[in-house]
Amino acid sequence: xxxxxxxxxxxxxxxxxxxxxxxxxxxxxxxxxxxxxxxxxxxxxxxxxxxxxxxxxxxxxxxxxxxxxxxxxxxxxxxxxxxxxxxxxxxxxxxxxxxxxxxxxxxxxxxxxxxxxxxxxxxxxxxxxxxxxxxxxxxxxxxxxxxxxxxxxxxxxxxxxxxxxxxxxxxxxxxxxxxxxxxxxxxxxxxxxxxxxxxxxxxxxxxxxxxxxxxxxxxxxxxxxxxxxxxxxxxxxxxxxxxxxxxxxxxxxxxxxxxxxxxxxxxxxxxxxxxxxxxxxxxxxxxxxxxxxxxxxxxxxxxxxxxxxxxxxxxxxxxxxxxxxxxxxxxxxxxxxxxxxxxxxxxxxxxxx
Numbered sequence: 001x002x003x004x005x006x007x008x009x010x011x012x013x014x015x016x017x018x019x020x021x022x023x024x025x026x027x028x029x030x031x032x033x034x035x036x037x038x039x040x041x042x043x044x045x046x047x048x049x050x051x052x053x054x055x056x057x058x059x060x061x062x063x064x065x066x067x068x069x070x071x072x073x074x075x076x077x078x079x080x081x082x083x084x085x086x087x088x089x090x091x092x093x094x095x096x097x098x099x100x101x102x103x104x105x106x107x108x109x110x111x112x113x114x115x116x117x118x119x120x121x122x123x124x125x126x127x128x129x130x131x132x133x134x135x136x137x138x139x140x141x142x143x144x145x146x147x148x149x150x151x152x153x154x155x156x157x158x159x160x161x162x163x164x165x166x167x168x169x170x171x172x173x174x175x176x177x178x179x180x181x182x183x184x185x186x187x188x189x190x191x192x193x194x195x196x197x198x199x200x201x202x203x204x205x206x207x208x209x210x211x212x213x214x215x216x217x218x219x220x221x222x223x224x225x226x227x228x229x230x231x232x233x234x235x236x237x238x239x240x241x242x243x244x245x246x247x248x249x250x251x252x253x254x255x256x257x258x259x260x261x262x263x264x265x266x267x268x269x270x271x272x273x274x275x276x277x278x279x280x281x282x283x284x285x286x287x288x289x290x291x292x293x294x295x296x297x298x299x300x301x302x303x304x305x306x307x308x309x310x311x312x313x314x315x316x317x318x319x320x321x322x323x324x325x326x327x328x329x330x331x332x333x334x335x336x337x338x339x340x341x342x343x344x345x346x347x348x349x350x351x352x353x
Contacts, residue, residue, distance in 0.1 A: 008149050009200065010156075015163040017143050021129050022164075025098035027057040031082075033104035034063045034111040035267060035297075038187030038222060040103035041070050041079070043131070043153045046180040047100065048077045050161055050172045059092060063111035067267035069225040072217075073183065076176040082113050093120035101130045103153040105137035105146050106318060131156055134318055135309050151196040154184025158204050175212025182213035187222065195322065230271070232262035237272050244340075247281030248347055253336055254289045266297070273299050284308065284347045288335055291327075296335040299325040300343075306350045311342065 022028070030048055032040030048058045060079045073079065082089050093099070093116045107114050120126040130141035133150040150156050158181055165172050173181075185205060189197045192205070209215060226234070236258055242251040254269055262268075269289050276285030285301040298315070300308035302322045309324040317326025328335055 012163040027096045029096045029099045030060045032102045033109040039152045039184045042180040042184030043102045043157045045073045045077045046177040049177040072221045105132040107140040151201045152185045152188035154181045178208040178211040178213035182208045183218045229264040230268035233264040250276040250282045250285045256290045290332040
């Protein structure tokens with residue numbers, strides 16, 4: 001697989017179908033994937049601010065709650081958590097003209113929002129727009145921009161904002177929008193160290209700082225905001241990490257019992273996987289988390305040209321070549337057996353790639 005055109009950007013002309021959708025809509029809903037991260041949240045907050053400045057009625061409605069270390073983004077724009085028991089939330093889909101899905105290119109990634117959005121579209125009013133950078137998109141949107149060359153969805157939104165500013169002849173990017181986009185790019189590039197971090201990515205970050213982004217605040221709020229519960233989970237998890245196959249694979253299983261014991265939540269597991277790649281010999285890291293409903297959430301990380309998104313795809317998930325995930329219906333016990341066997345086979349098949 002070839003990663004296309006690192007450092008490429010879309011031209012204003014290529015953005016025109018997206019701009020046409022945004023300018024034609026009066027009431028716009030923005031959303032991102034379940035278990036949201038900095039890229040999805042930062043992108044939707046920044047875009048909401050920009051669209052509001054253009055006179056649009058804009059709501060952010062997400063399928064799951066905002067993790068604690070990203071709550072500062074709610075100071076920039078309101079983020080609601082969708083409830084299928086709320087008539088007001090459901091009615092939003094029938095009042096809106098456009099649903100913009102950010103940082104997700106599969107319809108089921110927006111979880112419980114999808115049935116209501118799909119029904120509203122079938123009624124003939126709601127249109128779908130998708131902006132994303134992950135591999136292997138699903139064709140579910142009326143207009144889709146899914147560019148895998150980009151370091152992040154935030155990078156794409158930066159380019160979209162530039163195109164909107166050129167067309168409107170207005171300065172639209174506020175300091176709050178700049179900080180939100182900086183958060184999006186910083187988190188999805190692993191603080192500017194992942195392979196897709198190009199010279200253009202650094203230039204964008206610099207331009208965002210010039211527009212008022214606060215790098216110190218953004219980094220501090222995201223990475224220095226651990227709760228006592230998440231620290232307890234981290235301590236317990238570190239003692240349970242397994243290094244397998246002569247150091248090639250790191251493995252961690254987090255049970256519901258561990259979550260209950262530490263008082264932590266699902267989003268507290270997100271920062272733990274980076275520790276699984278901290279051993280230099282490890283090529284593939286796997287984190288399994290037992291869900292309350294009996295399913296198992298799996299996150300994959302890798303080094304080099306081991307494309308773990310292919311592993312995730314096999315189980316109905318997706319992601320980047322070195323960072324991917326999926327949600328499987330297997331019990332935790334069965335998942336540990338099946339996934340480990342597949343990971344071992346996959347790792348050895350790709351060691352010399």
